[in-house]
Amino acid sequence: MSTVPTVTLNNGVTIPQLGFGVFQVPDGETTAAVASALEAGYRSIDTAAVYGNEAGVGRALAESGLARDELFVTTKLWNADQGYDATLAAFDTSLAKLGLDHVDLYLIHWPTPARDLYTDSWRALEKLLADGRIRAAGVSNFQPAHLRRLAEESSLVPAVNQIELHPGLQQSELRAVHAEYGIATEAWSPLAQGALLNEEAIVAVAERHGKTPAQAVLRWHLQLGNIVIPKSVTPARIRQNIDVFDFELSAADMDAIAGLDRGMRTGPDPDTLN
Structure with a gap:
């Protein structure tokens, strides 16, 4: 079984560099998918309130027999729940669905700038961190301007910014801002939902190493220092996606x-989604 390296976040907490995402997995299928991932060696599971499958994740974690400190669980605050009090209430709901007493990483899912509530939500995450209910606080889909505003209005720097990032959308400007503030870069849709896996350059790299195109792209992320959370419900592919530590590009x-x-975006533009 592969041993996944860890990334140390800016508050000293460590996160596995490769985790398992459950975006668009129905709750009824989530428990089996997460169980397959845990069996394959994944220890980091990434969900979100809006995915509607936190309960399915929680069932898999409870049935796994793994100690809580062996697991790294991420969930996210949905846009409709932004605001200080609403964030705290939404977190309670997520925690209950997961069946946990804390989560390892809690993220504001989108900045939704037109609603202008993300700084209030961030204050709520600061409280959750101070109270020991989350081990790290972060954001998702935040652009440079949103990160700079948090830096100006808060003493807490996000530990992570989880963003769409793949070979077709490499986010160099945003990654430079992350480096400036000591924010870890986490890639969602790291394989661009498969859209680039037939690209000649990727196929050629994969063939040189006797790996699949998806494995080659995941290895590219890892060598850049990105945290990645590939998603699949197919046990063979779940195992394949973690089998990326025995070669080097x-x-x-x-x-x-x-x-x-x-x-090339496969998802929404963070500046306009509300």
Whole structure:
């Protein structure tokens, strides 16, 4: 079984660099998918209130027999629940569905700038952190301007910004801001939902290493220092996605994949989603 390396966040908490995402997995299928992931060696599970499958994740964790301190659980605050008091209430709901007494990482899912509540929500995350109900506080889909505003109005720097990031959308400006503030970069849709896996450059890199295109792209992320959370419900693919620690891409391989950047989003624009 692969041993997944960890990334140390800016508050000293460690997170596995490769985790398991459950976006778009129905609650009824989530328990089996997470169980497959845990069996394959994943120890970091990423869900969100809006996914509607926190209870399914919680069932899999409870049935796994794994000690709580072996697991790293992330969930996220949905847009409709932003605001100080609403955030605290939403967190209670998520925690109850997960059946846990704390989560390892809690994220504001989107900045929703037109609603202008993310700084109030961030104060709520600061309280949850101070109370020991979360081990790390972070954000998701925040743009440079949103991060800078948090830095100006708060003493707490996000531990993580989880963003859409794959070879077609490499987010170099945003990653530079992360580096400036000591924020870890976590990639959602790390495989661009499969849209780039037939690209000649990726296929060639994969063939050179005797790996699949998806494995080659995940390895590219890892070598950049990104945290990744690939999602699958297929046990064979779940196992394949974690089997990426026995090879290394060359500088030429990394450059070939870097050449695919084209500003290609598979999800919403964070500046306009509300």
